[in-house]
Amino acid sequence: MVDLTTSWSLVQKISFRFFFCFFLFYILNRFTFGVLHVVVPWFAQHVLMLEKPITVFTNGSGDTTYDYVVVLLYLIIAFLITLVWSLLSKRAENYNVLNYWLIVFLRYYLAMFMFTYGFIKIYHLQMPSPSFTQLIQEFGDKSPMGLAWSYVGYSKGFSFFTGFAEVMAGSFLLFRKTVTLGALLTTIVTINILAINLFFDVPVKLFSSVLLLMALFIVAWEVKKLLNFFILNKPTVSAQYPVLFKKRWMKIAKLTLKGLIIGWFLFTGVAGGIRGQKAYGDKREKPALHGLYNAELFVRNNDTIPPLITDRVRWKNLVIEWEKMATVKMMNDSLRYYSFIVDTVNKKVLFHSYADTRDKSNLSYEKANGYLTLHGMLKEDSIFVRLKERDVQSFRLMNRGFRWVNEYPYNR
Secondary structure (H helix, E strand, O other): OOOOOOOOOHHHHHHHHHHHHHHHHHHHHHHOOOOHHHHHHHHHHHOOOOOOOOOOOOOOOOOOHHHHHHHHHHHHHHHHHHHHHHHHOOOOOOOHHHHHHHHHHHHHHHHHHHHHHHHHHHOOOOOOOOOHHHHOOOHHHOOHHHHHHHHHHOOHHHHHHHHHHHHHHHHHHOOHHHHHHHHHHHHHHHHHHHHHHHHOOOOOHHHHHHHHHHHHHHHHOOHHHHHHHHHOOOOOOOOOOOOOOOOHHHHHHHHHHHHHHHHHHHHHHHHHHHHHHHHOOOOOOOOOOOEEEEEEEEEEOOEEOOOOOOOOOOEEEEEEOOOOEEEEEEOOOOEEEEEEEEEOOOOEEEEEEOOOOOOOEEEEEEEEOOEEEEEEEEOOEEEEEEEEEOOHHHOHHHHOOOOOOOOOOOOO
């Protein structure tokens, strides 16, 4: 990947120093063991003078204020080190060997995440099929991220396709003869990921931006050859590499280590995907009373509550999709989340709101002929609810399916 030229231009040397420092800091970020949780809030408060202190750290979102300050801090440190490095290394002609190892490091780092995110898409885990709650949600109430997740998750085939592209890009990065192809594919894949993150407000913008920057860094060293071959129709030469492993045992050790790393990538991807499918994916065991139900009759304190769309008490739907959890959609379309523990022996349900764990209700249930009835005391009120199970395939989104022949567009 690195041509053994006698000297680099000043721009090449300064650029390499900066990116070497930045990428190294970014990749080793996970080994800081909480030090940044002290340094970054202090830096944000005393140097950046942010109005609010940083109290939220990286979680399901990778775009917290903390994350942005971390990246800014790395950029500043990389710039300062580059400045000092440039002043002390004016006579350095090139960094061929160091650049070779940096690219190797980036190749495997990128490949690891291409495999990770690729396999969870292949196994339909990252963006699963639309949940029951999503199917009864008003379209206009969806978040942009929720829309993107439903868009990809609706189709197992499309999820597989996008995941396969990531795995293939990562695979080509693992071998020197296909590094350029791998870096180009990774660039294309990460541009698409970044576009989704940007335009659908997915909070992984920083991470996907850095992955794209790493891929572009690898491609940058082959730009001249790519332009000659694809655009200018000029001859080009193959890449030359530093000879680093001269002894036989070193070559064997290198190949063994490479084989172990590739094997680990494949094993964790496939094994993790299979486990994920059984634990929380399409092949997971469904909980008792699993289903989507419409509340046809709701009686409270012996009074039948009519289905008025302004009512905040009457149920509209009951969703039971995950073990020990239930979601109730009220008539005014608000959602409430409950702990829902089913005792199939005694036909009982231990039921309470997550917002109030002290007030627990023990409801009796019966299920037969597509109906589920719940009755008992809910807080201080007696309730009787008759719910009819809805076939998920009754939704147009789920029953339309794929058709080769369409006499007319079916856009609803």
